[in-house]
Amino acid sequence: MNVFLDVILESIVPRTCMSCGRELRYEGHIAGACTICVTGWGVFEPGETTKTLFNERFYGAWCALGFRLGNGASRAMIHKCKYGGEPGRVVELGRWMASRWPAPTGGAVLVPIPVHWRRKLQRGYNQAERFAVGLGEVWAVEVDGGGLVRLAHGESLTGASREGREEALKKTYGIRALDGCEEQDMRPVVLVDDVLTTGATLRACREVYEKRGREVVGAVVLALA
Ligand SMILES: [Zn+2]
Numbered sequence: 001m002n003v004f005l006d007v008i009l010e011s012i013v014p015r016t017c018m019s020c021g022r023e024l025r026y027e028g029h030i031a032g033a034c035t036i037c038v039t040g041w042g043v044f045e046p047g048e049t050t051k052t053l054f055n056e057r058f059y060g061a062w063c064a065l066g067f068r069l070g071n072g073a074s075r076a077m078i079h080k081c082k083y084g085g086e087p088g089r090v091v092e093l094g095r096w097m098a099s100r101w102p103a104p105t106g107g108a109v110l111v112p113i114p115v116h117w118r119r120k121l122q123r124g125y126n127q128a129e130r131f132a133v134g135l136g137e138v139w140a141v142e143v144d145g146g147g148l149v150r151l152a153h154g155e156s157l158t159g160a161s162r163e164g165r166e167e168a169l170k171k172t173y174g175i176r177a178l179d180g181c182e183e184q185d186m187r188p189v190v191l192v193d194d195v196l197t198t199g200a201t202l203r204a205c206r207e208v209y210e211k212r213g214r215e216v217v218g219a220v221v222l223a224l225a
Helices: 003-012 035-039 048-055 073-083 087-100 117-123 127-139 154-159 162-170 200-210
Strands: 062-068 109-112 148-150 173-175 189-196 216-224
Touching: 048 062, 048 216, 062 087, 073 087, 073 127, 073 189, 073 216, 087 127, 087 216, 109 127, 127 189, 127 216, 148 200, 162 200, 173 200, 189 200, 200 216
Parallel strands: 062 216, 109 189, 189 216
Antiparallel strands: 148 173
């Protein structure tokens, strides 16, 4: 970021925190939230403790987690990411997270969990994809947004049992065939999503790759529900 430009801009139009309305200084805020509000997010520290917590929902050799999805400021931020029509805010969160966590190694690529094309049309963007772009920028890791696709519009899954949901999710994702032949890229995959709930989505996507003999080494998720 050009800090000098920020100082000039904010002396003309002072920005305020998206959560509490406090005036934002030119530094020390994350994606439009002030440091005091970010303290309330319950930010996870990089390391084994966080990885263990992550692995309870999704096992992967390489995992990174942003913050806890509580009822206050962190929920408001996730809501803004999904429905706020502000893809730039999600990219900023990706950059922030990548500045805190070490980059995945071994030639892995970042694969954002896709949304159904109809949902993407409604919202104008896929928040997981924007998050991955921010991560990829700072880590200098490629974002592969082309292969994995969401085949079904999954609204009906919310009422289903855990088992039913898991079964239905297996049929929800697939790999897009490019010009009649499936992609031959075999680089290891790190899945990227905005919210981790049961881990069923990540598991379903991993299965899609593993059926093709491609390894999923882990995942990056912004918030833990
Ligand atoms: Zn605030």
